[in-house]
Amino acid sequence: MAAPATAAEALTGLARIRPAGWLATPMPTDEQTLLARARRALDADHPGVAGTLRLVAARYTAAVFTVHTPTGPQILKLHADPGAFAGESLAYDLLADAASVARLHSEGEASSSLLLEYLPQAAAWSSPETVTALAECVAAVHTASLRLDVAAVEAMAPFGTGRQLHGPAPYWITDTAAWGEVLAMYQDAYGPGLVPLGHLDLKPEHLRRRDTGELVLLDVETVRPDVTGLIDLVTLPAVYRQAGHDLSPARVLDVYLEAACARGASWTAVSLKEALRAFATATGLRGLHGLDT
Structure with missing residues (x-):
């Protein structure tokens, strides 16, 4: 395929x-x-x-x-x-x-x-470093709730993995048991307080560069606390390919895994693949494009 x-x-x-x-x-x-x-x-x-x-x-x-x-x-x-x-x-x-x-x-x-903020400068996709930088930006969004102030933590508490695990599944989930497995694995990887932010509108042109050289993600309007970052991990291989980097699924998984663990996750390659499989079952996703093998 x-x-x-x-x-x-x-x-x-x-x-x-x-x-x-x-x-x-x-x-x-x-x-x-x-x-x-x-x-x-x-x-x-x-x-x-x-x-x-x-x-x-x-x-x-x-x-x-x-x-x-x-x-x-x-x-x-x-x-x-x-x-x-x-x-x-x-x-x-x-x-x-x-x-x-x-x-x-x-x-x-x-x-x-x-x-x-106006950010007209595109990321330098000819540089291999940009591959890592995108994964780091994405992982930073996924783990943002681990670095919130006290007031924000209290406001977002209802969306933490611990609360979601014991509440009803979102209406768009097709397999509630598999969704429970996803949340349980998220809790193991991050603890019960993580708000599993995800669903970025990932495209090569949405990674921009400030004059300082810092790379920045545009367009976070689609981010939700009830989707998890696994949805973004599934899209990363296609985004890299559009940008001219045809990375193997194993390489994409490694790049993301390193970025997420550097920001507080305790995923392993095995547990992340298990979470991806459960996510596909829970949401009706037809394929994981080799990320789970």
């Missing part, structure tokens, strides 16, 4: 978290309508930020703009779904001091908007 070409193809068979057409009021597609909406968001929720607006992307759920201000460009993101806005805002709050993600400058609840 041919290896998946994209991260989305790597997840064939995965139970869908949302059905098609789930959003009642999707983001408009007309550019002028979007630009007018972005200007209103800046005026209402981001005082003092003004400049030339350019539409970068318009999707079903969100629109992204550059704001070219006198002090430098920034990114403005508008959400069509207030729930998605709240989730991304929370993700930035959780990850700001614990993982390499874009900086959040300000947020606007009324307009469901975020003002973010």
Whole structure:
């Protein structure tokens, strides 16, 4: 069987978290309508930020703009779904001091908007070091809850593996017994307090570089506390392949394993493969692309 070409193809068979057409009021597609909406968001929720607006992307759920201000460009993101806005805002709050993600400058609840760091420099994928750097960025997100302050730990406690293990499985899980196995293995690897953050929108172009050389992940809006990082591990081989690095499954597993264990995990190659198999059973995932062998 041919290896998946994209991260989305790597997840064939995965139970869908949302059905098609789930959003009642999707983001408009007309550019002028979007630009007018972005200007209103800046005026209402981001005082003092003004400049030339350019539409970068318009999707079903969100629109992204550059704001070219006198002090430098920034990114403005508008959400069509207030729930998605709240989730991304929370993700930035959780990850700001614990993982390499874009900086959040300000947020606007009324307009469901975020003002973010502008990172135009792509990662240098010609460098083998970038392979390790991506795994490190991903593992840092997965383990971020191990490095939260006391207030955040208390707020996120209901999502810890210990609580989830004794609660109902998410509605999109197809095999609840296998899901329990996943959570039990997560608890063994991290302890009961880990919030198993995962479901990054991984693409080669979402790894960017600051002027300092630090590599940063873009777009954490999809991160959830009830999916686990195994979903991202399954997509990593395809992301590397898209970026020009055709790594063997064993090498991908080793790179991730080293990065995760350096940040508090106690996975072994055997236990991580067992967790991947249980995750595939729990979610309906059709294949693990050699990661479990």
